[in-house]
Amino acid sequence: MICVAAGELHDRDVVFVGMGLPSLACNLARATHAPNLQLIYESGTIGTRPTRMPLSIGDPALVTGTLMVSSMIDVFELFLQRGHIDVGFLGAAQIDRFANINTTVVGAYDKPAVRLPGSGGASEIAAHARRVLVVMTLDRRAFPERVDFITSRGDRVSRVITDKCIFERDVLTGELVLAAIYPGVTVDDVRSQVGWDLQVRALRDVPPPDRQMLDALTRIRG
């Protein structure tokens, strides 16, 4: 999943990086096919090349050797709202048929079954990045027909990369459709984990990652 997600990034893309899986995928891309990827973290670091995998979005290793450290108002206004971000890379607790993202609550807002952390910067990343990628594990509870709460809107999501398959957003209907599956995964496997009548478009097979990428991933994870 990490290798496939990394493969979605092009050299010289300017990426606004979410924490966890997105950060890992971006640093893998930078270590392999996209050495000139510009990483921007919401904590304000621009052109970041962390020498250890950051545990948190504000890790000191993001600062050491970076091109620029800006205040958060500048990150959100000058970089994001101004339109300088090619790719927003997010994780999610739930995503729905129309790629709306929930990171706020499971259940009702006033009395949630699970209180999640909330938006952070995800809501504005989803509103302003030209292309939004989401990486998350395929799971029935995480792919409902409608999310319990729309934290971040789905209209700029282009792809959702999971551990079993890749979804793409159909530009006409706005729906997430199945675009590719990994070796050993069937369409029915995916359908059983998705809460809506999933459409399949021009299904591709995703080859397993090559040795070089797996080695790089091992190296990055330390």
Add this chain to the structure above:
Amino acid sequence: MREAIAAHVHDGDTIAIEGFTHLICFDAAHEIILQKRRDLTLCRLTPDLIADQMIAAGCLRKLVFSWAGNPGAGSLHAFRRAVEKRERPLEIEEYSHFGMVARFAAAAAGLSFWPLRNYSGTDLPRVNPNIREVTCPFTGERVAAVAALRPDVAVIHAQRADAQGNTQMWGIVGVQKEAAFAAQRVIVVVEEIVDESVVRADPNRTVIPGMIVDAVVQEPWGAHPSYVQGFYDRDNDFYVAWESISRDAGRLQAYLDEFVLGVEDRARYLAKHPDLAQRLVAEQRVSAGVNYGY
């Protein structure tokens, strides 16, 4: 720290303890818990472990925030118990990061609101009536607006300041400048007090001017388990351990009893963590500096 909190933080106050992962003043939060402040409204983009501790200690009436988790390590379980199980009354008012930053920026600029493009198509305005829309008088565009956030007091941790509170900071600077200018009163907590000549030698590094500062406190390691760039690393082991401590209300209380309520000051807190220097002191990565001459 005792005098600064006693003088500037009162029951019922709205307080911003800022710092985005970096420079989070745990010592101020602990002193507030120790002095048993009540009915506080805490404003923080990322409430972090200090909010979990202040909720468990009964200090907070309300939390104003944009991301309530344990960064990189899990959940804030005292916060979750309060919201999910209603174990304690806790009002919440939530935004996105941009929304929170914009609220501080408005107050810092002496304005009543700040415009931003976001929130259409999301459920955030539905649950927060303080996220509204305005029409641009020039283009007619509808954009979101959030109200100025004017805390009674802001607590800002930094690397160094002079005795007048001219405060220098480097690394991730978050929203500290805006939070300080937004607040009525400002407490600055630093690793080092330096001579005014040190500040004057590198004025571009000054983030908060002494003229808006009400109290300057020197408290080495005052941000632990958060970090201070160039001084000490984040205690990631502690952040990871917090997941299991805070999951159990009894263990959380035992933690507060031993490490917050059971220590009179930071020196005694540090005495309970004898390995910090060995584990966390920052490596040297010194910048060459620049020529300010003319």
